Amino acid sequence: MAQDNCCCGSTNLILACSGASNVGQITNEVAKKLDIDKQGRFFCLAGVGGHISGMVASVDGSDKVLVIDGCPVACAKQTMDEAGLNDYEYVVVTDLGIEKNHDFELDSADVDNALEACRRKLDRVKA
Template identity: 55%
Template sequence: MEEKCLCEPSEILIFPCSGGSNVGQIANQAGVKLTQEGTGRLFCLAGIGGHVSGMIESTKAGKIIVAIDGCPVACAKKTLEHAGFHIDEYVEVMELGIEKNHDFNLNQADVQKVVNLLTSRIAERRGS
């Protein structure tokens, strides 16, 4: 099987955690929502961790790298840094006062908190 990435480079790349807790899934849902709203493009953190060449090259072409972690374990941040990438915007969901648990009936207001924070930060960075 050919190792080929179907991801096209984008100006703003979003790498959320998708860990096995509510906060990991909130991070992931925030990344999805930011993509749906046109703020940036959701990218594959696992591909970076797996050193998939096409994903690495597409990430190198990005201008702003956003990492969203659910908790202080910081898997998204550590994976990107291990691959040699500088993170331009970073959010840890638990730092927003959201407690970690294993209830996957996510509170959409929690997802929106993350989205609002990153939308604001990215707009500032872009000078909008």
């Protein structure tokens, strides 16, 4: 096992942009809920962005990866791609019809919508 790992050693990893908008925070909420439901391990995108070698290796060595971005700026996707990590399922929250804004009182229906889309992606990965 590589050095510099954080707590995350699962083979089913979830990385979220966790951005400063409603849709960014929806990615964070969804990643937490999937982790709590034991559908994957919420993993630190910042570690990948910081090119922490063990963390990049953990993502590279995992069986299944789900990346969640809030909007088409695609910060999480670009972080992954910059690290040479290209094998993952991908969800963009605004693609689900959820409009981006700066309201951090999240709409639970929006969170549920994004959660369901991410679950479908993880189910597809498992199949």
